[in-house]
Amino acid sequence: MNPHLNQVVRFVRKGLPVELALPAFPAKSPNLNKVLGPLPDKAEEIAVRFLNDLCEQISTVYAPGARITICADGRVFADLIGVPDAHVSGYQSAMARLVAREAPAALRLFTLDDAAAGLDPVELRRRLDEHHGESVAQLREEIRTNSDTRAMYLGIVRFLVEDRLGPGYQGTRSALQRKSRDRAYGVVARSRAWGRLVGERFPDSVRLSIHPQPCGSAKLGILLGGGADSWLTPWHSVAVQGGGHFRLMKRIEAERLGAVLVHDGGRPSHFVLSNSCS
Template identity: 50%
Template sequence: MPLTTAPDTRPTSTGAAILDLLLPHHRTTDRATASAEAFPHQLRRIAGFVRDGAPIVFTLPGFPCKSPNPAKVLGHLPDQGERLSLTFLHALCTEIQRIYPPGAHLVICSDGHVFGDLVHVPDEHIDAYADELRLLIAREGLTGLSVLDLRDVLGGPGPDHDARRARVHRRFAPTVDALRAEIRGDGHALALYRGITRFLVQDTADWAGSRSALQRRCRQRAYGVIQRSRAWGGLIAEHHPDAVRLSIHPQPIGAPKFGIRLLDAPDVWTTPWHSAALRRADGTWTLMPRRTAERLGRLIERDGRPSHFEQV
């Protein structure tokens, strides 16, 4: 009788156990719950790392820059919202290491420079935000994380951000016509387009025209933001072709990107860079616009800068 070798099921079972750690934090608009088996893209990627005995690499585009609207945020530098979110992501990597000793590493793909001109945030503010993220990670000992931005991928430090944006756009961005067709035929793409449009409207602090004119302008800019975001995703995939792709936007069950919720918030679209952190009286945290948080709590400073609010 010829000898037969049983298939190695360890990569799949380990991948399912790792996904089980992520599932409670899945950022999605789906109301149903799902098991790890409903995420074949992520299971396949994780299993590849497990077969090689290598640390699992996650990429997370996001953490771009603070909203330019002072009614929403405390300033242009990271604060307690980012600190809590990064600590949470590092804790996930630590949890993974407990069940998979090679562990995991999460690359924060800071995308502010990719569309800074479209969201009306100065490049020097974007530089300062990403640099402070790196310092925060080092100070807090968040060894499971690192930061990558457009300067790292296309040429290091320097002022020529417009040239870098143009390069990545030319190479990877879909056309506006292609995006319009996708948005017309895909409910998730439509929700993303509407969510970005809403953020662009809310982030506009000074507008002398009518509300309808602002909405028209922001709908046009939203196509550009999605184009650049797709382009950034293409560039990241080229640099980390095997990575498990996470997203700060809600994602459907089974999508190639896994949406991840960073902190509690009443809206699944809320992020630390569009809001301020409030510590509730019971010690839990949530995110909300600065103007709302000011009515509920007192401002707390850390290292000489506004950090968050505490409920009173």
């Protein structure tokens, strides 16, 4: 905790809001068994409100409060996770509107597009790899010999397989697993490259993560919603209302429970469970 405490103390001594950086909100999963579509919905809205509430709670004990920079990384990974860049653009634009509406003072959005305005997505990723990337051979060796890195890699493989096993997938699972193992190396490398870029842009910010973090690590893990899988994220799930609260679950699970789909503004928003199912 000491590295994070030292960062916080620097802001407090200057009487400034504590700056936090959270790589998150990339794009909706392409698997429609998980999500409602390519745009943010009630799941993201709840997460944004949670982050805003967190900043407001901090302000009750430290008047300047805190500000969170959401480092939206969909553009970083789009070519590796099977999400069209057009979907990333739509998601980022909708997230910007959501943040402006729900948390204009506490949250802001930073994307790879902001790092080098005017470049196309392919060139943005090429430059990220060139200036902040690392040797794939070196990464493969680390995954082979380091248990923590290997566990992270295998988790990414699992997510990549799940995201492609949606309605309409016609290939074999074994072929998909082979491709996912190869692409997962790229995801790990790109994630680290993005982390280095974020570190350069926001060197003083306390780093947050949507993944569990061991005590004493460089990042603090943070939950964005509740569910049976407590680390399920809004972009891999849907919001389900029942029992007086919202929780996150995969779309197919909500439908199996008989939840009713709710639309808002003409778009699918979330599910509602009857009292007997909640």
